Protein backbone atom coordinates (compact mmCIF):
# COMPACT_ATOMS: atom_id res chain seq x y z
CA UNK A 5 0.00 0.00 0.00
CA UNK A 6 1.31 3.45 -0.98
CA UNK A 7 2.04 5.78 1.94
CA UNK A 8 1.55 9.53 2.08
CA UNK A 9 2.05 12.12 4.78
CA UNK A 10 -1.14 13.88 3.77
CA UNK A 11 -4.03 12.96 1.51
CA UNK A 12 -6.37 15.83 0.60
CA UNK A 13 -9.83 14.90 -0.66
CA UNK A 14 -11.13 17.55 -3.09
CA UNK A 15 -9.16 19.93 -5.32
CA UNK A 16 -11.22 23.13 -4.94
CA UNK A 17 -9.96 26.32 -3.32
CA UNK A 18 -9.81 24.65 0.10
CA UNK A 19 -7.77 21.63 -1.02
CA UNK A 20 -5.42 23.78 -3.11
CA UNK A 21 -4.69 26.24 -0.29
CA UNK A 22 -4.18 23.48 2.29
CA UNK A 23 -1.76 21.59 0.02
CA UNK A 24 0.31 24.70 -0.73
CA UNK A 25 0.46 25.74 2.91
CA UNK A 26 1.71 22.35 4.09
CA UNK A 27 4.30 22.33 1.33
CA UNK A 28 5.46 25.78 2.38
CA UNK A 29 6.30 24.76 5.93
CA UNK A 30 7.26 21.11 5.73
CA UNK A 31 8.70 18.86 3.05
CA UNK A 32 5.89 16.32 2.88
CA UNK A 33 4.53 13.65 0.61
CA UNK A 34 1.17 15.14 -0.33
CA UNK A 35 -1.52 13.75 -2.63
CA UNK A 36 -4.52 15.79 -3.76
CA UNK A 37 -7.43 13.72 -5.11
CA UNK A 38 -10.05 15.36 -7.35
CA UNK A 39 -13.02 13.63 -8.97
CA UNK A 40 -13.44 16.21 -11.76
CA UNK A 41 -11.31 16.52 -14.91
CA UNK A 42 -9.67 19.70 -13.56
CA UNK A 43 -8.58 21.27 -10.30
CA UNK A 44 -10.38 24.39 -9.06
CA UNK A 45 -13.76 23.12 -7.85
CA UNK A 46 -16.81 25.35 -7.95
CA UNK A 47 -14.68 28.41 -8.84
CA UNK A 48 -14.36 27.25 -12.44
CA UNK A 49 -18.04 27.82 -13.17
CA UNK A 50 -18.22 31.10 -11.20
CA UNK A 51 -17.08 33.29 -14.07
CA UNK A 52 -18.31 36.49 -12.37
CA UNK A 53 -15.90 38.71 -10.48
CA UNK A 54 -15.77 39.22 -6.74
CA UNK A 55 -13.08 36.81 -5.66
CA UNK A 56 -9.75 37.57 -4.07
CA UNK A 57 -10.14 41.04 -2.55
CA UNK A 58 -8.70 39.90 0.76
CA UNK A 59 -6.15 37.37 -0.41
CA UNK A 60 -4.82 39.12 -3.55
CA UNK A 61 -6.07 42.68 -2.90
CA UNK A 62 -7.70 42.69 -6.33
CA UNK A 63 -11.00 41.57 -7.67
CA UNK A 64 -10.76 38.40 -9.75
CA UNK A 65 -13.19 36.03 -11.43
CA UNK A 66 -13.50 32.49 -10.07
CA UNK A 67 -11.39 30.86 -12.82
CA UNK A 68 -8.62 33.46 -12.39
CA UNK A 69 -8.55 32.90 -8.65
CA UNK A 70 -8.32 29.14 -9.13
CA UNK A 71 -5.64 29.37 -11.82
CA UNK A 72 -3.26 31.29 -9.54
CA UNK A 73 -3.38 28.44 -7.04
CA UNK A 74 -3.22 25.71 -9.68
CA UNK A 75 -0.15 27.35 -11.27
CA UNK A 76 1.56 27.45 -7.89
CA UNK A 77 0.70 23.81 -7.26
CA UNK A 78 2.39 22.89 -10.54
CA UNK A 79 5.37 25.09 -9.76
CA UNK A 80 5.86 23.39 -6.38
CA UNK A 81 5.46 19.93 -7.93
CA UNK A 82 2.73 18.80 -5.56
CA UNK A 83 1.22 15.48 -6.65
CA UNK A 84 -2.44 15.34 -7.64
CA UNK A 85 -4.77 12.98 -9.45
CA UNK A 86 -7.77 14.04 -11.56
CA UNK A 87 -10.88 12.03 -12.42
CA UNK A 88 -10.21 10.24 -9.15
CA UNK A 89 -13.18 9.81 -6.87
CA UNK A 90 -12.64 8.94 -3.23
CA UNK A 91 -15.19 6.30 -2.32
CA UNK A 92 -14.23 5.44 1.23
CA UNK A 93 -12.32 6.92 4.11
CA UNK A 94 -11.32 4.76 7.08
CA UNK A 95 -10.70 6.03 10.63
CA UNK A 96 -7.13 4.64 10.42
CA UNK A 97 -6.63 7.07 7.50
CA UNK A 98 -6.68 4.58 4.68
CA UNK A 99 -8.29 6.18 1.62
CA UNK A 100 -9.97 4.25 -1.20
CA UNK A 101 -10.33 5.94 -4.57
CA UNK A 102 -11.12 4.89 -8.12
CA UNK A 103 -10.17 6.13 -11.57
CA UNK A 104 -10.12 4.71 -15.08
CA UNK A 105 -6.35 4.08 -15.34
CA UNK A 106 -5.76 2.54 -11.93
CA UNK A 107 -9.13 1.03 -11.07
CA UNK A 108 -9.76 0.74 -7.32
CA UNK A 109 -6.81 1.76 -5.16
CA UNK A 110 -6.27 1.93 -1.39
CA UNK A 111 -3.61 4.22 0.01
CA UNK A 112 -2.53 5.16 3.53
CA UNK A 113 -1.94 8.62 5.01
CA UNK A 114 -0.69 9.98 8.31
CA UNK A 115 -3.17 12.83 8.02
CA UNK A 116 -6.25 13.38 5.86
CA UNK A 117 -7.87 16.73 5.03
CA UNK A 118 -11.50 16.79 3.98
CA UNK A 119 -12.10 19.51 1.36
CA UNK A 120 -15.05 18.08 -0.57
CA UNK A 121 -17.01 21.35 -0.73
CA UNK A 122 -20.79 21.38 -0.76
CA UNK A 123 -23.76 20.53 -2.98
CA UNK A 124 -27.00 22.36 -3.74
CA UNK A 125 -30.30 21.47 -2.16
CA UNK A 126 -32.65 20.12 -4.82
CA UNK A 127 -36.41 20.08 -5.41
CA UNK A 128 -36.75 16.85 -3.44
CA UNK A 129 -34.87 18.27 -0.47
CA UNK A 130 -37.28 21.18 -0.07
CA UNK A 131 -40.51 19.30 -0.82
CA UNK A 132 -41.49 21.38 -3.83
CA UNK A 133 -45.16 20.79 -4.72
CA UNK A 134 -46.57 19.79 -8.08
CA UNK A 135 -45.17 17.84 -11.00
CA UNK A 136 -41.52 17.20 -11.68
CA UNK A 137 -41.41 18.15 -15.36
CA UNK A 138 -38.09 18.86 -17.05
CA UNK A 139 -36.89 22.45 -16.81
CA UNK A 140 -36.65 22.41 -13.00
CA UNK A 141 -33.03 22.40 -11.84
CA UNK A 142 -30.61 23.91 -9.38
CA UNK A 143 -29.11 27.30 -10.22
CA UNK A 144 -25.62 25.79 -10.02
CA UNK A 145 -26.50 23.16 -12.62
CA UNK A 146 -27.82 25.90 -14.93
CA UNK A 147 -24.63 27.86 -14.27
CA UNK A 148 -22.47 24.93 -15.30
CA UNK A 149 -24.51 24.33 -18.48
CA UNK A 150 -24.23 27.99 -19.48
CA UNK A 151 -20.71 28.95 -18.46
CA UNK A 152 -18.87 25.74 -19.31
CA UNK A 153 -20.97 24.17 -22.09
CA UNK A 154 -22.58 27.30 -23.53
CA UNK A 155 -26.11 25.97 -23.18
CA UNK A 156 -28.91 28.31 -22.03
CA UNK A 157 -31.47 26.21 -20.14
CA UNK A 158 -34.46 28.50 -20.75
CA UNK A 159 -35.77 31.70 -22.35
CA UNK A 160 -38.33 32.59 -19.68
CA UNK A 161 -36.98 31.86 -16.29
CA UNK A 162 -38.17 32.09 -12.69
CA UNK A 163 -35.86 31.63 -9.73
CA UNK A 164 -36.84 30.22 -6.36
CA UNK A 165 -34.57 31.26 -3.53
CA UNK A 166 -32.45 34.38 -3.28
CA UNK A 167 -29.13 32.68 -2.52
CA UNK A 168 -26.09 34.11 -4.28
CA UNK A 169 -25.99 31.50 -7.01
CA UNK A 170 -29.58 32.32 -7.98
CA UNK A 171 -28.89 36.05 -8.03
CA UNK A 172 -25.73 35.63 -10.09
CA UNK A 173 -27.63 33.39 -12.52
CA UNK A 174 -30.49 35.90 -12.85
CA UNK A 175 -28.05 38.47 -14.23
CA UNK A 176 -26.13 35.94 -16.27
CA UNK A 177 -29.28 34.69 -18.04
CA UNK A 178 -30.51 38.22 -18.74
CA UNK A 179 -27.15 39.05 -20.33
CA UNK A 180 -27.47 35.97 -22.53
CA UNK A 181 -30.88 37.09 -23.75
CA UNK A 182 -33.33 35.27 -21.45
CA UNK A 183 -36.19 36.93 -19.57
CA UNK A 184 -35.92 36.53 -15.82
CA UNK A 185 -39.44 37.05 -14.55
CA UNK A 186 -38.63 37.20 -10.87
CA UNK A 187 -37.00 35.73 -7.81
CA UNK A 188 -39.12 34.40 -4.92
CA UNK A 189 -37.75 34.15 -1.39
CA UNK A 190 -39.77 32.49 1.39
CA UNK A 191 -38.03 34.52 4.11
CA UNK A 192 -38.68 38.22 4.62
CA UNK A 193 -35.03 38.93 3.70
CA UNK A 194 -32.66 37.74 1.00
CA UNK A 195 -30.20 34.91 1.58
CA UNK A 196 -27.68 36.50 -0.77
CA UNK A 197 -25.07 39.21 -0.44
CA UNK A 198 -26.46 42.74 -0.74
CA UNK A 199 -24.08 43.60 -3.55
CA UNK A 200 -25.62 40.79 -5.55
CA UNK A 201 -29.14 42.11 -4.97
CA UNK A 202 -27.98 45.49 -6.26
CA UNK A 203 -25.87 44.44 -9.25
CA UNK A 204 -27.81 41.34 -10.31
CA UNK A 205 -31.46 42.20 -9.65
CA UNK A 206 -31.83 45.98 -9.22
CA UNK A 207 -29.53 46.75 -12.19
CA UNK A 208 -31.86 44.78 -14.47
CA UNK A 209 -35.20 45.57 -12.78
CA UNK A 210 -35.79 41.94 -11.83
CA UNK A 211 -38.47 41.81 -9.11
CA UNK A 212 -37.63 40.13 -5.80
CA UNK A 213 -40.71 38.66 -4.11
CA UNK A 214 -39.86 38.42 -0.42
CA UNK A 215 -42.06 36.20 1.80
CA UNK A 216 -43.17 34.30 -1.32
CA UNK A 217 -42.68 30.73 -2.43
CA UNK A 218 -43.55 28.49 -5.36
CA UNK A 219 -46.83 26.71 -4.63
CA UNK A 220 -47.43 24.99 -7.94
CA UNK A 221 -45.43 23.81 -10.93
CA UNK A 222 -47.48 23.22 -14.08
CA UNK A 223 -46.61 21.25 -17.18
CA UNK A 224 -46.63 17.61 -18.23
CA UNK A 225 -43.24 16.54 -19.52
CA UNK A 226 -41.83 20.09 -19.70
CA UNK A 227 -42.52 22.92 -17.27
CA UNK A 228 -45.05 25.48 -18.62
CA UNK A 229 -45.65 27.77 -15.65
CA UNK A 230 -45.05 28.33 -11.96
CA UNK A 231 -47.43 29.75 -9.39
CA UNK A 232 -46.06 31.69 -6.43
CA UNK A 233 -47.94 32.72 -3.28
CA UNK A 234 -47.27 35.04 -0.41
CA UNK A 235 -46.55 33.23 2.86
CA UNK A 236 -47.17 33.99 6.50
CA UNK A 237 -45.11 31.93 8.94
CA UNK A 238 -44.15 29.73 5.99
CA UNK A 239 -47.81 28.96 5.16
CA UNK A 240 -49.12 30.14 1.73
CA UNK A 241 -51.92 32.70 1.91
CA UNK A 242 -54.84 31.76 -0.41
CA UNK A 243 -55.73 34.42 -2.97
CA UNK A 244 -52.19 35.78 -3.32
CA UNK A 245 -51.22 33.55 -6.24
CA UNK A 246 -49.26 34.95 -9.19
CA UNK A 247 -48.63 32.76 -12.23
CA UNK A 248 -45.63 33.08 -14.55
CA UNK A 249 -45.27 31.30 -17.88
CA UNK A 250 -41.78 29.83 -17.88
CA UNK A 251 -39.65 27.18 -19.51
CA UNK A 252 -37.20 26.93 -16.63
CA UNK A 253 -37.35 27.16 -12.84
CA UNK A 254 -34.00 27.51 -11.10
CA UNK A 255 -33.62 26.59 -7.45
CA UNK A 256 -31.21 28.52 -5.27
CA UNK A 257 -32.36 27.23 -1.94
CA UNK A 258 -29.19 26.53 -0.08
CA UNK A 259 -25.96 24.63 -0.01
CA UNK A 260 -25.19 21.60 2.10
CA UNK A 261 -21.67 20.43 2.98
CA UNK A 262 -20.84 17.20 1.17
CA UNK A 263 -20.18 14.83 4.06
CA UNK A 264 -21.17 11.36 2.89
CA UNK A 265 -17.56 10.19 3.25
CA UNK A 266 -17.15 11.85 6.64
CA UNK A 267 -20.31 10.37 8.13
CA UNK A 268 -19.54 6.87 6.86
CA UNK A 269 -16.13 7.21 8.54
CA UNK A 270 -17.72 7.96 11.91
CA UNK A 271 -16.86 11.66 12.10
CA UNK A 272 -19.06 13.59 14.54
CA UNK A 273 -21.21 16.19 12.81
CA UNK A 274 -22.69 19.52 13.86
CA UNK A 275 -26.42 19.54 13.10
CA UNK A 276 -26.37 23.30 12.46
CA UNK A 277 -23.41 23.61 10.10
CA UNK A 278 -24.02 20.13 8.60
CA UNK A 279 -20.24 19.81 8.70
CA UNK A 280 -17.83 18.01 11.02
CA UNK A 281 -17.30 19.25 14.57
CA UNK A 282 -13.72 20.54 14.68
CA UNK A 283 -11.34 22.02 17.20
CA UNK A 284 -9.02 25.04 16.99
CA UNK A 285 -6.75 23.01 14.69
CA UNK A 286 -9.61 22.03 12.33
CA UNK A 287 -9.19 18.46 13.53
CA UNK A 288 -12.32 16.29 13.74
CA UNK A 289 -13.05 13.79 16.52
CA UNK A 290 -10.93 11.28 14.62
CA UNK A 291 -7.22 11.79 15.26
CA UNK A 292 -5.42 13.00 12.13
CA UNK A 293 -8.54 13.80 10.08
CA UNK A 294 -9.01 17.52 9.42
CA UNK A 295 -11.65 19.53 7.53
CA UNK A 296 -11.82 23.01 5.97
CA UNK A 297 -13.69 25.01 3.34
CA UNK A 298 -17.30 24.45 2.37
CA UNK A 299 -17.31 20.87 3.63
CA UNK A 300 -16.88 22.32 7.14
CA UNK A 301 -19.42 25.14 6.85
CA UNK A 302 -20.76 27.03 3.85
CA UNK A 303 -18.69 30.14 3.08
CA UNK A 304 -19.84 33.01 0.89
CA UNK A 305 -16.35 34.34 0.26
CA UNK A 306 -13.60 32.27 -1.24
CA UNK A 307 -11.02 34.41 0.56
CA UNK A 308 -12.28 33.07 3.87
CA UNK A 309 -12.03 29.53 2.50
CA UNK A 310 -8.41 30.14 1.51
CA UNK A 311 -7.47 31.66 4.87
CA UNK A 312 -9.21 28.91 6.81
CA UNK A 313 -7.55 26.22 4.70
CA UNK A 314 -4.13 27.78 5.22
CA UNK A 315 -4.68 27.64 8.98
CA UNK A 316 -5.79 24.02 8.66
CA UNK A 317 -2.64 23.32 6.61
CA UNK A 318 -0.47 24.83 9.37
CA UNK A 319 -2.22 22.67 11.95
CA UNK A 320 -1.58 19.57 9.86
CA UNK A 321 2.13 20.47 9.75
CA UNK A 322 2.11 20.65 13.56
CA UNK A 323 0.29 17.32 13.69
CA UNK A 324 2.90 15.67 11.47
CA UNK A 325 5.63 17.09 13.72
CA UNK A 326 3.83 15.76 16.82
CA UNK A 327 3.34 19.30 18.07
CA UNK A 328 -0.43 19.20 18.48
CA UNK A 329 -1.40 18.55 22.07
CA UNK A 330 -3.99 15.82 22.44
CA UNK A 331 -6.47 16.42 25.20
CA UNK A 332 -10.15 15.95 25.87
CA UNK A 333 -9.98 18.99 28.07
CA UNK A 334 -11.32 21.58 25.70
CA UNK A 335 -13.44 24.70 25.84
CA UNK A 336 -16.88 24.33 24.22
CA UNK A 337 -18.08 27.20 22.04
CA UNK A 338 -21.77 27.82 22.68
CA UNK A 339 -24.10 29.71 20.31
CA UNK A 340 -26.47 31.80 22.42
CA UNK A 341 -29.17 34.38 21.57
CA UNK A 342 -29.16 35.30 17.90
CA UNK A 343 -26.13 33.19 16.93
CA UNK A 344 -26.85 30.14 14.77
CA UNK A 345 -23.41 28.52 14.78
CA UNK A 346 -19.75 28.96 15.67
CA UNK A 347 -16.74 27.27 14.01
CA UNK A 348 -14.57 25.81 15.51
CA UNK A 349 -16.88 24.20 18.02
CA UNK A 350 -14.13 23.23 20.50
CA UNK A 351 -10.90 24.90 21.58
CA UNK A 352 -7.74 23.60 23.24
CA UNK A 353 -5.94 26.81 24.23
CA UNK A 354 -2.54 25.14 24.35
CA UNK A 355 -2.65 24.65 20.58
CA UNK A 356 -3.28 28.33 19.80
CA UNK A 357 -0.21 30.29 18.72
CA UNK A 358 -1.22 33.86 19.44
CA UNK A 359 -4.80 34.24 18.31
CA UNK A 360 -7.85 32.19 17.36
CA UNK A 361 -10.19 33.12 14.51
CA UNK A 362 -13.83 32.20 15.00
CA UNK A 363 -16.50 32.24 12.33
CA UNK A 364 -20.15 32.57 13.12
CA UNK A 365 -23.49 33.30 11.53
CA UNK A 366 -26.43 35.16 13.06
CA UNK A 367 -30.06 34.08 12.86
CA UNK A 368 -31.59 37.24 11.41
CA UNK A 369 -30.80 40.76 10.30
CA UNK A 370 -29.54 43.08 13.07
CA UNK A 371 -28.66 46.77 13.20
CA UNK A 372 -26.56 48.57 15.81
CA UNK A 373 -26.05 45.68 18.21
CA UNK A 374 -23.14 44.10 20.08
CA UNK A 375 -21.65 40.68 19.66
CA UNK A 376 -20.76 39.64 23.21
CA UNK A 377 -18.25 36.89 24.03
CA UNK A 378 -18.58 35.51 27.56
CA UNK A 379 -17.25 32.76 29.76
CA UNK A 380 -19.83 32.05 32.43
CA UNK A 381 -20.70 35.60 33.49
CA UNK A 382 -17.45 37.31 32.60
CA UNK A 383 -17.45 39.38 29.43
CA UNK A 384 -14.31 38.62 27.42
CA UNK A 385 -14.96 40.78 24.42
CA UNK A 386 -17.66 43.05 23.04
CA UNK A 387 -17.75 43.90 19.36
CA UNK A 388 -19.94 46.71 18.05
CA UNK A 389 -21.80 45.78 14.88
CA UNK A 390 -23.57 48.29 12.67
CA UNK A 391 -25.18 45.59 10.57
CA UNK A 392 -25.30 41.79 10.57
CA UNK A 393 -27.31 39.34 8.44
CA UNK A 394 -27.46 35.56 8.07
CA UNK A 395 -26.01 35.81 4.55
CA UNK A 396 -22.81 37.37 5.87
CA UNK A 397 -20.37 35.36 7.91
CA UNK A 398 -18.92 37.17 10.93
CA UNK A 399 -15.33 36.77 12.03
CA UNK A 400 -14.08 37.24 15.60
CA UNK A 401 -10.45 37.14 16.67
CA UNK A 402 -9.60 36.10 20.22
CA UNK A 403 -6.09 36.50 21.60
CA UNK A 404 -4.50 33.81 23.75
CA UNK A 405 -4.75 36.19 26.73
CA UNK A 406 -8.52 36.37 26.20
CA UNK A 407 -8.69 32.76 27.36
CA UNK A 408 -6.94 33.44 30.70
CA UNK A 409 -10.15 33.66 32.68
CA UNK A 410 -12.13 31.08 30.71
CA UNK A 411 -13.49 28.01 32.46
CA UNK A 412 -15.29 25.23 30.61
CA UNK A 413 -17.06 27.12 27.87
CA UNK A 414 -17.39 30.34 25.91
CA UNK A 415 -20.72 31.68 24.70
CA UNK A 416 -21.41 34.27 22.04
CA UNK A 417 -24.66 36.20 21.78
CA UNK A 418 -26.18 39.17 19.98
CA UNK A 419 -27.21 41.85 22.46
CA UNK A 420 -28.91 45.23 22.38
CA UNK A 421 -26.63 48.19 23.04
CA UNK A 422 -27.07 49.65 26.53
CA UNK B 423 -30.48 65.53 -0.49
CA UNK B 424 -29.00 62.31 0.89
CA UNK B 425 -29.12 59.18 -1.24
CA UNK B 426 -28.90 55.71 0.25
CA UNK B 427 -26.82 53.20 -1.66
CA UNK B 428 -25.27 49.82 -1.05
CA UNK B 429 -21.60 49.78 -1.96
CA UNK B 430 -20.89 46.96 -4.42
CA UNK B 431 -17.15 47.57 -4.65
CA UNK B 432 -16.57 44.52 -2.45
CA UNK B 433 -18.74 41.76 -0.99
CA UNK B 434 -19.02 43.45 2.43
CA UNK B 435 -21.74 45.69 1.00
CA UNK B 436 -21.60 48.78 3.24
CA UNK B 437 -24.76 50.88 3.52
CA UNK B 438 -23.66 54.24 2.15
CA UNK B 439 -25.28 57.64 2.44
CA UNK B 440 -24.27 60.13 -0.22
CA UNK B 441 -24.89 63.81 0.39
CA UNK B 442 -25.52 65.00 -3.16
CA UNK B 443 -25.51 68.73 -2.38
CA UNK B 444 -22.40 68.49 -0.27
CA UNK B 445 -20.05 67.47 -3.11
CA UNK B 446 -21.26 63.87 -2.89
CA UNK B 447 -19.80 63.35 0.59
CA UNK B 448 -20.06 59.67 1.52
CA UNK B 449 -20.69 58.21 4.97
CA UNK B 450 -21.24 54.64 6.12
CA UNK B 451 -18.25 53.31 4.14
CA UNK B 452 -15.68 51.04 5.74
CA UNK B 453 -12.92 51.89 3.28
CA UNK B 454 -11.94 54.50 0.69
CA UNK B 455 -13.35 52.57 -2.23
CA UNK B 456 -16.82 53.28 -0.86
CA UNK B 457 -16.24 57.02 -1.31
CA UNK B 458 -15.25 56.55 -4.94
CA UNK B 459 -18.14 54.17 -5.61
CA UNK B 460 -20.80 56.34 -3.94
CA UNK B 461 -19.91 59.37 -6.02
CA UNK B 462 -19.47 57.53 -9.30
CA UNK B 463 -22.65 55.48 -8.93
CA UNK B 464 -24.69 58.68 -8.86
CA UNK B 465 -22.76 60.53 -11.56
CA UNK B 466 -21.66 57.83 -14.03
CA UNK B 467 -22.42 54.24 -12.97
CA UNK B 468 -19.99 51.64 -14.35
CA UNK B 469 -19.68 47.85 -14.12
CA UNK B 470 -17.24 45.04 -14.85
CA UNK B 471 -18.80 42.64 -17.37
CA UNK B 472 -18.03 38.92 -17.26
CA UNK B 473 -19.26 36.43 -19.84
CA UNK B 474 -18.00 33.72 -22.18
CA UNK B 475 -17.00 33.38 -25.83
CA UNK B 476 -17.04 30.32 -28.06
CA UNK B 477 -13.75 28.41 -28.06
CA UNK B 478 -12.72 25.74 -30.57
CA UNK B 479 -10.51 22.77 -29.63
CA UNK B 480 -10.67 23.54 -25.91
CA UNK B 481 -11.64 21.00 -23.25
CA UNK B 482 -14.94 22.87 -23.03
CA UNK B 483 -17.02 24.87 -25.53
CA UNK B 484 -16.81 28.18 -23.74
CA UNK B 485 -13.95 30.39 -22.58
CA UNK B 486 -14.73 32.78 -19.70
CA UNK B 487 -13.81 36.43 -20.39
CA UNK B 488 -14.12 39.78 -18.65
CA UNK B 489 -13.66 43.49 -19.26
CA UNK B 490 -10.27 44.52 -17.91
CA UNK B 491 -11.87 47.60 -16.35
CA UNK B 492 -15.30 49.04 -15.72
CA UNK B 493 -17.50 50.12 -18.62
CA UNK B 494 -20.51 52.46 -18.47
CA UNK B 495 -23.56 50.55 -17.24
CA UNK B 496 -25.51 51.67 -20.32
CA UNK B 497 -23.02 49.88 -22.62
CA UNK B 498 -23.39 46.40 -21.10
CA UNK B 499 -25.73 44.99 -23.75
CA UNK B 500 -23.66 46.45 -26.60
CA UNK B 501 -20.63 44.66 -25.22
CA UNK B 502 -22.59 41.42 -24.87
CA UNK B 503 -23.57 41.67 -28.55
CA UNK B 504 -19.91 41.92 -29.55
CA UNK B 505 -19.00 38.94 -27.40
CA UNK B 506 -21.61 36.80 -29.10
CA UNK B 507 -19.79 37.22 -32.39
CA UNK B 508 -16.38 36.09 -31.16
CA UNK B 509 -14.91 32.63 -31.79
CA UNK B 510 -11.41 31.83 -30.49
CA UNK B 511 -9.23 28.75 -30.76
CA UNK B 512 -7.39 26.95 -27.98
CA UNK B 513 -4.70 27.30 -26.64
CA UNK B 514 -5.41 30.65 -24.98
CA UNK B 515 -3.50 32.05 -22.00
CA UNK B 516 -5.23 33.75 -19.09
CA UNK B 517 -5.08 37.53 -19.61
CA UNK B 518 -4.88 37.38 -23.43
CA UNK B 519 -6.74 40.25 -25.07
CA UNK B 520 -9.74 38.88 -26.94
CA UNK B 521 -11.27 42.19 -28.10
CA UNK B 522 -9.31 45.42 -27.99
CA UNK B 523 -11.12 48.65 -27.02
CA UNK B 524 -14.52 46.99 -27.00
CA UNK B 525 -17.31 49.29 -28.30
CA UNK B 526 -14.87 52.24 -28.06
CA UNK B 527 -14.93 52.18 -24.28
CA UNK B 528 -11.13 52.13 -24.04
CA UNK B 529 -11.48 48.82 -22.19
CA UNK B 530 -10.34 45.41 -23.46
CA UNK B 531 -12.00 42.02 -23.20
CA UNK B 532 -9.49 39.51 -21.77
CA UNK B 533 -9.52 35.74 -21.19
CA UNK B 534 -10.15 34.92 -17.54
CA UNK B 535 -8.55 31.48 -17.68
CA UNK B 536 -6.11 29.49 -19.77
CA UNK B 537 -7.59 26.81 -21.97
Ligand SMILES: Cc1cc2nc3c(=O)[nH]c(=O)nc-3n(C[C@H](O)[C@H](O)[C@H](O)COP(=O)(O)OP(=O)(O)OC[C@H]3O[C@@H](n4cnc5c(N)ncnc54)[C@H](O)[C@@H]3O)c2cc1C
Nearest residue numbers: 014016017018039045046054090120121169297298305306
Ligand atom coordinates in the same frame (compact mmCIF):
# COMPACT_ATOMS: atom_id res chain seq x y z
C1 LIG C 1 -22.23 29.86 -7.39
C2 LIG C 1 -21.28 30.36 -6.36
C3 LIG C 1 -20.93 31.70 -6.38
C4 LIG C 1 -19.97 32.18 -5.50
N1 LIG C 1 -19.61 33.51 -5.59
C5 LIG C 1 -18.59 33.97 -4.81
C6 LIG C 1 -18.11 35.32 -4.97
O1 LIG C 1 -18.64 36.13 -5.75
N2 LIG C 1 -17.05 35.72 -4.24
C7 LIG C 1 -16.45 34.86 -3.38
O2 LIG C 1 -15.46 35.24 -2.75
N3 LIG C 1 -16.90 33.60 -3.19
C8 LIG C 1 -17.95 33.12 -3.88
N4 LIG C 1 -18.41 31.82 -3.71
C9 LIG C 1 -17.86 31.02 -2.61
C10 LIG C 1 -16.55 30.29 -2.89
O3 LIG C 1 -16.29 30.25 -4.25
C11 LIG C 1 -16.65 28.87 -2.39
O4 LIG C 1 -17.10 28.93 -1.07
C12 LIG C 1 -15.28 28.16 -2.43
O5 LIG C 1 -14.73 28.19 -3.72
C13 LIG C 1 -15.46 26.72 -1.96
O6 LIG C 1 -14.23 26.01 -2.01
P1 LIG C 1 -14.12 24.50 -1.52
O7 LIG C 1 -12.77 24.06 -1.94
O8 LIG C 1 -14.50 24.39 -0.11
O9 LIG C 1 -15.23 23.69 -2.33
P2 LIG C 1 -15.33 23.32 -3.90
O10 LIG C 1 -14.83 24.39 -4.75
O11 LIG C 1 -16.73 22.86 -4.09
O12 LIG C 1 -14.34 22.10 -4.05
C14 LIG C 1 -14.61 20.79 -3.63
C15 LIG C 1 -13.94 19.83 -4.56
O13 LIG C 1 -13.97 18.53 -4.01
C16 LIG C 1 -14.23 17.60 -5.04
N5 LIG C 1 -14.77 16.39 -4.41
C17 LIG C 1 -15.90 16.26 -3.67
N6 LIG C 1 -16.08 14.99 -3.26
C18 LIG C 1 -15.03 14.28 -3.74
C19 LIG C 1 -14.65 12.90 -3.67
N7 LIG C 1 -15.39 12.01 -3.01
N8 LIG C 1 -13.50 12.54 -4.29
C20 LIG C 1 -12.73 13.44 -4.96
N9 LIG C 1 -13.06 14.74 -5.07
C21 LIG C 1 -14.19 15.16 -4.48
C22 LIG C 1 -15.20 18.34 -5.95
O14 LIG C 1 -15.21 17.80 -7.25
C23 LIG C 1 -14.64 19.76 -5.91
O15 LIG C 1 -13.70 20.00 -6.94
C24 LIG C 1 -19.39 31.31 -4.56
C25 LIG C 1 -19.77 29.97 -4.50
C26 LIG C 1 -20.71 29.49 -5.39
C27 LIG C 1 -21.11 28.04 -5.29
Ligand code: SF4
Nearest residue numbers: 429432435436453456
Ligand atom coordinates in the same frame (compact mmCIF):
# COMPACT_ATOMS: atom_id res chain seq x y z
S1 SF4 D 1 -16.99 50.76 1.47
FE1 SF4 D 1 -15.17 49.48 1.25
S2 SF4 D 1 -15.56 47.82 2.69
FE2 SF4 D 1 -17.53 48.79 2.37
S3 SF4 D 1 -18.47 47.61 0.68
FE3 SF4 D 1 -17.40 49.37 -0.23
S4 SF4 D 1 -15.40 48.54 -0.79
FE4 SF4 D 1 -16.30 47.12 0.69
